[in-house]
Amino acid sequence: MQLIWLRSDLRQHDNTALAAAAARGPTVAVYLLSPQQWQEHDDAPCKVDFWLRNLSELSDSLGKLNIPLLIRTAGHWHQAPAQLLKLCRELKVEAVHVNEEYGIHESRRDAAVAEVLKAEGIEFHSYLDQLLFQPGTVLTRTGTYFQVFSQFRKVCYERLHRSVPALVKTPGKQAAQAFDSDPVPAAIKGFETPSKALIALWPAGEQEARRRLDTFADAQIDYYQSERDFPAKPGTSQLSAYLAAGVISPRQCLHVALQSNQGEFDSGKVGAVTWINELLWREFYKHILVGYPRVSRHRAFRPETEALAWRHAPDELAAWQQARTGLPIIDAAMRQLLETGWMHNRLRMVVAMFLTKNLLIDWREGERFFMRHLIDGDLAANNGGWQWSASTGTDSAPYFRIFNPLSQSEKFDSEGLFIKHWLPELARLNKKEIHNPANLGGLFGVADYPSPIVNLSASRDRALAAFKSLPSRSTGAGDE
Template sequence: MRRQLLWLRSDLRVHDNTALAAAAQAGPVIACYLLSPGQWRAHDDSPNKVDFWLRNLQALRHDLARLNIPLLLREADTWGQASEVLLQLCQTLGIAAVRVNEEYGLHESRRDEAVKRRLAEAGVGFHSHLDQLFFAPGSLLTRGGTYFQVFSQFRKLCYQRLASALPACLPAPPAQAPLDVASDPVPEELPGFAPSAAQAREFWPAGEKAAGERLAGFAEDDLAHYHERRDRPDLDGTSQLSAYLAAGVLSPRQCLHAALANNRGEFESGGPGPVAWINELLWREFYKHILVGFPQVSRGRAFRAQTEALPWRHAPADLEAWQQGRTGFPIIDAAMRQLLATGWMHNRLRMLTAMFLSKNLLIDWREGERWFMRHLVDGDLAANNGGWQWSASTGTDAAPYFRLFNPLAQSRRFDPHGRFLRQWLPELAQLDGESLHEPSRLGLFGAPGYPAPMLDLAASRERVLEAFRNLPGAESAQASTASRRSEGDA
């Protein structure tokens, strides 16, 4: 049996790792990871995310060592260098085949095709495996043979397929005989990627063990009430597993099995908490399929082409106020400060801050998408782009353009006691009641040390509605979108 090279990417675990399991069956395994700082910068990957990767690689190195699998690190500054770096490694180590778990996105696909061609020229195999999704893109299509553009229809077919053939979770492979290859040390930090979020390391402990404990705790203690608490940023009502899923420290199959185990094995029936959370796993799946079916979203383009004509404002001062949490709207500012401090933001607040930027401020959603990616520890192209385009009403299955969250009403509804606001806005901590949610009620100058609202909500709402109404074909497109949302989409 000849040596197999496991090329790790967004799959930093030994349990339920499809490519690792296949490699272990084919021959002795050596694992490798490519450090690509130039590519990460080009993709706006945040230093918080890179730091999380490195910390998980350190943990994975120990897990692989127990299996006698060495972990090698090589540098390919950009993905254009990956084929030569991997070929040289394969020739040095006597590798018969490279095993990978599939990744999605235009650049990822081009990288893997280039590597496959270069290895084939040298007689080295290249095998890719389905791992971070339940279903391969292109295997779930409409009756017309096209990719789904409406989540509710996509979800229905997912439920049918999963109920008839639930994907299993694979165990870690058994330890292999030791090899004469030593593992490389994993750097603590890379130049230019010092984490910017002071609390990120505390909030996101590394390793499969930490991820598994968080999943088990959520499934056991919080999943049943997920549907009731998921929109409350003042409560620990979400799973807080997104970073582990993005880095592949957990698989979606492990999450699904944990949910089903606490929902009597049921998908659409059973407890509303598990059903709501399974739907979130399927949203994640949906946006990955969109990347493949509609590659323009990987190119920074709007899914709905007509929305490229929106008259976005160039307003650097307003953009910076939003970025730094100085808008004068407490729920927006608290959310943005949470992002800066932890590298993470509650999902309800991601929608709320995205709508505020793209609709109230009428600033291009791509500015917000980029800012999020540059700070999120769980930054994921598909999910981040899908969420931003949904909020901005430019994407697939998007919110109707006339849907615009009111930050004051959202604050009162989802942080009724003001605990979240006080945590992130200490300058408002002494305020009570309506003054906390809307400090401008205190008078002309509002609360000391806190900015006045940067805009009039009613006027900004009318401005964005007028912008959408003036788009070509706006009435028919939005009528169709409104009809789809009324069908019960999540």
């Protein structure tokens, strides 16, 4: 008997570990519920709900292949070895198959499971699956992990010119097992069920993920480069949640993008090239997790920035979290996050820079808040994005580059459509007034909207002074 232990790979198609297990003999799948671990990792209730809904869909599709999906509980990952060993003994499992995950806790968990199983004579196989390239194989000439995306991308391009990672064959139907799948719980204690409106935005299952990918490739990818920065336009693929849960793979995304661009990834249609770049950014941040494990430990990628004098400003932090900063683009973005579990990528950068530069509040506060609300919460991408915005990270924005929320708003939501959607209290304002209602004083229609909690110009100067006072601003990040 072969066992596939599912984690962030909740799909039947192009699933490396599933295909490998099924090729070796009768296969059963298991998923471990780990609510205490999820809470420690700040996983959002909407994300846990999304996993459960996708598990339920996957259970049905695996059932058609006669692969039962068993559900077990290991509250903390340190309980995973004992739970899996127990199951392997019950089912007389010869080998356990997993797709690799990245991050300190994930790596330690898998090493502990492998050790316990091997001591019992049970094989443990792990496979490259959620990335295009194995971490440790895309390196600088001196053999270190890249710290700058453009250099990393260049080597990825060279590798892709030689060969594009192939899709993995979907397993066929196996003989029926003597036992059935376990029911997938509809909810987990400690994680509130999200609103029906939020659930409706994110239907579960591979079919939905594939539909989104195909629709994007057919109708939107050509305009991706020109429209992706405008939050009122449907310019993005809306696939991040499906990628984070592994309901669709980066290989599937890459193949569809290449197909739409005559097989090209660094020339041809600029929309497709830009979108493939985004897949490579996702790749880059996961490689960073492996190469510089301190970022898994809530530490700055650039050690010298640990000396920054972040402000303790709980009232301002709460205003940012609750979408009442008095800056419409910030508040509209935060409402989008709170109500949908997702935020437009351009706005993620804008609100992150506002928190870390204008309010000078530690990026870790923002990173944690995002993880607690994002349906696509992913340690590598979320940490990478926050540290980029805070100028503490790899390939980060120079510390003196500070997005002005008003000019970002005027540039990327010039008609105020996004703001009006999320802040209906400002709907009466015209497209010039809506970006900065404070200019109007207490005129009718904005009386119930707060004044800005910070002076943008003075706060920018404060941030520059804080960064300039650091002992050094070296570009090297050093090793762990």
